[in-house]
Amino acid sequence: MKTVLLLNGPNLNLLGTREPQIYGSTTLADIEKHIAALGAQLGVAVACYQSNSEGELVGRIHRAREEGAAAAIINAGAYTHTSVALRDALAGTALPFVEVHISNVYKREAFRHHSYLSDIAIGVIAGLGVYGYEAALRFLVETKAV
Numbered sequence: 001m002k003t004v005l006l007l008n009g010p011n012l013n014l015l016g017t018r019e020p021q022i023y024g025s026t027t028l029a030d031i032e033k034h035i036a037a038l039g040a041q042l043g044v045a046v047a048c049y050q051s052n053s054e055g056e057l058v059g060r061i062h063r064a065r066e067e068g069a070a071a072a073i074i075n076a077g078a079y080t081h082t083s084v085a086l087r088d089a090l091a092g093t094a095l096p097f098v099e100v101h102i103s104n105v106y107k108r109e110a111f112r113h114h115s116y117l118s119d120i121a122i123g124v125i126a127g128l129g130v131y132g133y134e135a136a137l138r139f140l141v142e143t144k145a146v
């Protein structure tokens with residue numbers, strides 16, 4: 001069975017506890033449970049990982065490639081806008097991925113409009129709330145990207 005990595009970056013562990021007007025009231029645990037169950041229904045395994053540390057996220061991307069993960073769904077949080085290291089890890093491993101943002105970053109501050117990841121992603125989803133994770137998984141499976 002193919003594996004899809006669901007990778008969440010800094011502060012996304014706070015989902016459902018603060019700023020519900022921006023990020024909704026679903027917790028990260030709820031999202032991971034839902035995406036893993038959906039994966040089982042669609043015939044793929046989902047490996048979930050969240051870290052607040054840039055180095056740990058880089059390490060998890062390297063490991064995903066070593067483990068033979070087929071693709072990733074990545075919400076890199078604020079590192080989206082700052083991290084050349086995450087970009088290099090994704091480019092260096094050639095792990096295919098969909099970039100997801102819960103909020104519509106283009107409706108927000110200008111510094112959120114640039115992503116170091118978008119031009120090497122298969123595609124980008126922003127502003128669909130937590131449904132964006134489900135949309136990304138369905139896209140990967142239904143278009144046979146995995």
Ligand code: CA2
Binds near residue numbers: 010011076112
């Ligand atoms: O919209 C998204 O998914 C973001 O990736 C979320 C990041 C933000 O820096 C990006 O610009 C857009 C922030 C994640 C912080 O998550 C929180 C959740 C609940 C309470 C506080 C922070």
